[in-house]
Amino acid sequence: MKQLLTVLVATAGIVSGVGPLLAHHGAATFDTGKEVVLEGTVAEWVWSNPHCFLKFEVKEKDGRVRTWVTETSNPPDMVNRGWSRRSFKAGDTVKATVEPVKSGNPVGRLLEVTFADGRVLSTRGGPAPTAAP
Amino acid sequence: MSHRGALVGFTAVAIVALFAVGFAQQVRVPGAQYDSDFPNEKPGPAPSRDIAGIWEPARGPSDAIQATGARNVPDTGRPEHQLPFTPEGLKANLVNKPAWGPRMVPSAQSNDPQPRCEPQGWPRVILHNYRTAQIVQTPKQVLVLYQFNRKWRNIWMDGRANPKVDDFLEPRWWGYSAGRWVDDYTFVAETVGMDERTWLDNVGRPHSWEARVEERYHRRDAVHLDVTVTINDPVYYSKPWVALDRLPLRLQPDTLDIREMECSPSEFERYNREFAEPAAGVQGIAR
Numbered sequence: 001m002k003q004l005l006t007v008l009v010a011t012a013g014i015v016s017g018v019g020p021l022l023a024h025h026g027a028a029t030f031d032t033g034k035e036v037v038l039e040g041t042v043a044e045w046v047w048s049n050p051h052c053f054l055k056f057e058v059k060e061k062d063g064r065v066r067t068w069v070t071e072t073s074n075p076p077d078m079v080n081r082g083w084s085r086r087s088f089k090a091g092d093t094v095k096a097t098v099e100p101v102k103s104g105n106p107v108g109r110l111l112e113v114t115f116a117d118g119r120v121l122s123t124r125g126g127p128a129p130t131a132a133p
Numbered sequence: 134m135s136h137r138g139a140l141v142g143f144t145a146v147a148i149v150a151l152f153a154v155g156f157a158q159q160v161r162v163p164g165a166q167y168d169s170d171f172p173n174e175k176p177g178p179a180p181s182r183d184i185a186g187i188w189e190p191a192r193g194p195s196d197a198i199q200a201t202g203a204r205n206v207p208d209t210g211r212p213e214h215q216l217p218f219t220p221e222g223l224k225a226n227l228v229n230k231p232a233w234g235p236r237m238v239p240s241a242q243s244n245d246p247q248p249r250c251e252p253q254g255w256p257r258v259i260l261h262n263y264r265t266a267q268i269v270q271t272p273k274q275v276l277v278l279y280q281f282n283r284k285w286r287n288i289w290m291d292g293r294a295n296p297k298v299d300d301f302l303e304p305r306w307w308g309y310s311a312g313r314w315v316d317d318y319t320f321v322a323e324t325v326g327m328d329e330r331t332w333l334d335n336v337g338r339p340h341s342w343e344a345r346v347e348e349r350y351h352r353r354d355a356v357h358l359d360v361t362v363t364i365n366d367p368v369y370y371s372k373p374w375v376a377l378d379r380l381p382l383r384l385q386p387d388t389l390d391i392r393e394m395e396c397s398p399s400e401f402e403r404y405n406r407e408f409a410e411p412a413a414g415v416q417g418i419a420r
Contacts, residue, residue, distance in 0.1 A: 026238040030414040046407075048400040050248055053408050069408050076264070076394050080194055082159050091146070103414030 019082050029101045030109060039095050043067060045088035049074050052083075054110055056094060070110035072123050083121055092116070147311065149212030160263060164389050165189045169383075177355035181317040184350050185270045188358055190263060191383035200233050202336040203362075203376035204260070220367030222339065229337030233355035236336070239413030241405060244338065246330060249398035250282075252306035254331030255324055256362055258284055258348050260376050261335040263329045263360075275312055275320065282396045288312040288322045295325045298343060304328040308346070318352045334366060335378070341368035351379070358382045 040058035053071040060066055072078055075085070088094070093116045098108040112122045140342040146313045161167065166233065168174070190196035202208040206216060208231075218226060232240040232248075240248065247253040255259065269276040273291040278284075288310040295311045296302055305326055312322030326348045333340050342367035351359045362377040 003354045028232065029239045029241075029409075029414075046403070048404065049395065049397055051402055051408070053404070055407075069411065071408050074394065076162075077194075079392065080162055101412045101414075103412065105411045105414060107408060114178075114285050131303055 030105065031100050031102045034045055034100060035097055035111065036108075037095060038068060039093070040068065041087045042094055042099050043092055044090060044093040045085075047085040048076055052078055052095075054088060054096070054113070056096065058106075066106050068096075068098070068106040068108070070096065070108050071111050078123075081121075081123065087121060161186065162194050162389075162392075165194070165265070165385055166192055166383060167191060168383060169193075174356075176357065179318050179352040179354050182314055182320075184268050184275070184320055184352055184358055187220060187265065187267045187385040187387060187389050188275070189385050189389075191357060192383040195266065197259070197377075197380055199261055199263075200335055202234060202338065203334040203368075203379045204261075204380065205375050207340075210237070210338040216338065216374060217371040219367075219369055219371050222341075225339035225341070225369060226337065229332060229339060231332075231335065231337040234336035239409070239415070241409040241413040242417055245332065245335075246398075247332070247335075248401060250398045250401055251333065252283065252328075253284075254306040255286060255308050255310075255327055256348070256376070257332055257334060258282070259360070260333060260362065262393070263377075263380065264308050264391070265385070266382075267391060275322070278391070280391050280394050283394060286310060286402070288324075290314075295323060298325050300325050304342070306331060320350045320352075322348050323355035324348070333396075335372045339369055340364070340366050343368045356384045358384070 020036040038056075038058050040056040043055040043057050046053050046055070050073045051074055053069055054065055055069050056132075057065050057067050072083070075101050078084075095114040096110060099111055100108040110123060112120060112124065152173040167189070175254070197204060199207065202214075206214045208214065216222075230236070230238050230242065230243075230244045232238065232243040234247055237243075245260070247257065258279050258281055259266075264280040266280065267278040270279070273289065275288040275290060277286045279286075284307075288305050290312045293311055295309050303326075306328050308324040308327040310322050312320055315321050325344070327340060327344060327346070329340065329342055331340070332338060344364065347361075347363045347365065349361040349363075351361070352357050359379040359381055360377060361375065361379055363373050363375050365373040
């Protein structure tokens, strides 16, 4: 079983990498394939074109607070994945999986978010669509 | 690898593949219909001389989002995707600095006009982001309304010819378009006079003032429309090339609401300042 889990996790990483986020404003800056998991507090969820982005504060080991800025895709694409303008509110506690940039700045692509109540939002897929507006 | 190891690996791949397929099927425009929703469908016959309706990529909303270049010839660096550039075309191609493909630069350093809300023009609107679109037919025009950046085009079909492309013609971001029915199920339009500042696709393929773009709509059956786009630009390319080959669109319920997708300069400014520039480790570029 341990062997199965190992292969499963590895394969999941490969498959998840095949389906890129719908971002269309450049891939050159990202450390492609690298993922970091960050726990923090939502500062702002910016619902806008060309891409929505989530700003959240992460407490570092030395006690300093660093604000991360992580992009998703544009509003229509995020709606297709079950996200909305009200997906986050300031103060929400989140665990975010991020593909960071190469520059070392606290910036990256948001791949997945887990809320304190266990709900998950992903840019790799999404829950079933709601009824048409 | 042992038989047991192979079995474990195969099982894992199968599970994850099913998981991934499940996710892929869930990503959809709310209210839209896709071919995967009708596994045993036998569509009725195509109506005659009718391409009107709301259309969505038949295989899913991401099927024709072409970040790495025109769908049939993405900029992969592979020989089969090399375009037949003339020396002049190759030179023009190097001027463009895309944010995707083998020549990509950080988006904050790209000179791509589109993300800054400059008009992406024709045919980039569908060679980059072919999303939901509505086609309206009137006696003298075919109108195409695009979700992406909320743009529209008119294709004249009143018998007029396209204007002569010379130094006196006013350039247009969207060019001049005229179309005709070549048979009862195929509508073909040609567009000329496109502003040379526009890119053909998301990886900066250029076009000259002499470029002509043919779009061909084939009504395959009651619910499908196949779209083909061919670039004919003898100044920049030594021969015509097919950028989009029979992309299948699916007819949607006429009640489907096309959601707004607009390029806002102030939103882009903020995105660039708070995300793109820190991402690239630069400040104040590409404003």
